[in-house]
Amino acid sequence: MKVHLICFSPGGTTKRTVRNIAEGMGDVEVIEHDMLIQENRKKKYNFKSDDLVILGMMTSTKLFGVPEEIFNSIQGHNTPIVGIVLYGNGYYGKTLIYMKREVESRGFKMVGAGAFIGQHTFADKIATGRPDAKDKDIQLRFGKNIYEKIFINKDFSLKSKLKTGWPKNDTFSSVKCALISALPGYGAKMPYTWNELSINDNCISCKKCEKHCPVGAIHISTRSFDRKKCLCCYGCANVCPKKAIKLVNPTLINIMKKVETTRTERREPEVFL
Numbered sequence: 622m623k624v625h626l627i628c629f630s631p632g633g634t635t636k637r638t639v640r641n642i643a644e645g646m647g648d649v650e651v652i653e654h655d656m657l658i659q660e661n662r663k664k665k666y667n668f669k670s671d672d673l674v675i676l677g678m679m680t681s682t683k684l685f686g687v688p689e690e691i692f693n694s695i696q697g698h699n700t701p702i703v704g705i706v707l708y709g710n711g712y713y714g715k716t717l718i719y720m721k722r723e724v725e726s727r728g729f730k731m732v733g734a735g736a737f738i739g740q741h742t743f744a745d746k747i748a749t750g751r752p753d754a755k756d757k758d759i760q761l762r763f764g765k766n767i768y769e770k771i772f773i774n775k776d777f778s779l780k781s782k783l784k785t786g787w788p789k790n791d792t793f794s795s796v797k798c799a800l801i802s803a804l805p806g807y808g809a810k811m812p813y814t815w816n817e818l819s820i821n822d823n824c825i826s827c828k829k830c831e832k833h834c835p836v837g838a839i840h841i842s843t844r845s846f847d848r849k850k851c852l853c854c855y856g857c858a859n860v861c862p863k864k865a866i867k868l869v870n871p872t873l874i875n876i877m878k879k880v881e882t883t884r885t886e887r888r889e890p891e892v893f894l
């Protein structure tokens with residue numbers, strides 16, 4: 622049985638999480654498919670019943686980024702899949718439920734799931750350093766439990782009921798969640814007017830940001846970016862070795878200042894088997 626890690630992780634916390642889960646499984650063959658890479662999303666991956674897929678996506682109330690392209694590039698054939706969502710200590714909404722529905726309509730069987738916390742993409746004061754050592758322990762144990770369930774006991778059922786994760790004691794986020802949840806679809810997009818980046822003179826033109834951008838929106842030769850293409854995932858800024866890229870939209874900056882004060886209480890991972 623091969624273990625396939627499929628993830629979309631602009632800030633790297635989703636990738637770290639699925640890797641930790643795979644590490645917890647012990648001595649298994651692991652193959653990674655990075656869905657930040659546009660060419661990978663154009664491929665068609667056919668998985669067999671003796672493969673195990675771990676699918677990791679980040680969330681913004683709904684599934685964030687290019688979830689539709691990812692779902693459409695994968696096809697299972699009675700293939701067991703573990704669904705993982707990452708969120709920034711706020712809420713993950715119905716994302717696990719959406720993910721289950723989408724993958725099961727494409728030939729997969731969800732055998733496990735988890736909602737984990739990652740340092741907030743825009744705000745390093747929220748969930749700083751997560752996944753941390755405590756999270757990693759949980760992720761390793763979760764991987765071990767999946768291994769025992771699937772590889773040893775050949776148990777392909779999902780006994781736990783998936784939960785939803787909503788904001789706590791945070792009026793702004795509660796209103797935002799209710800509005801986004803009422804919109805049709807399982808994916809969330811930021812208003813493109815919020816996509817405002819500045820590239821300052823610390824830039825050394827290494828082009829790491831260009832390679833990392835999931836939609837080819839940033840062009841270092843002209844120090845510009847395509848506002849309409851940009852997903853607002855902030856992967857370019859997170860990968861920049863000189864911290865030369867900054868988010869400068871005042872609305873988004875104000876929102877982040879507000880949520881920094883409401884997301885201080887530590888949330889813990891939830892796993893479903």
Ligand SMILES: Cc1cc2nc3c(=O)[nH]c(=O)nc-3n(C[C@H](O)[C@H](O)[C@H](O)COP(=O)(O)O)c2cc1C
Pocket residue numbers: 629630631632633634635636679680681682685707708709710711712713738739740741742743811853854855
């Ligand atoms: C545009 C955007 C919107 C986000 N919205 C939320 C949110 O609504 N709730 C939350 O808890 N975290 C939110 N986050 C934080 C990310 O879900 C979180 O930091 C996650 O760990 C990022 O995964 P990555 O490091 O793999 O990219 C948002 C991040 C981005 C980029």
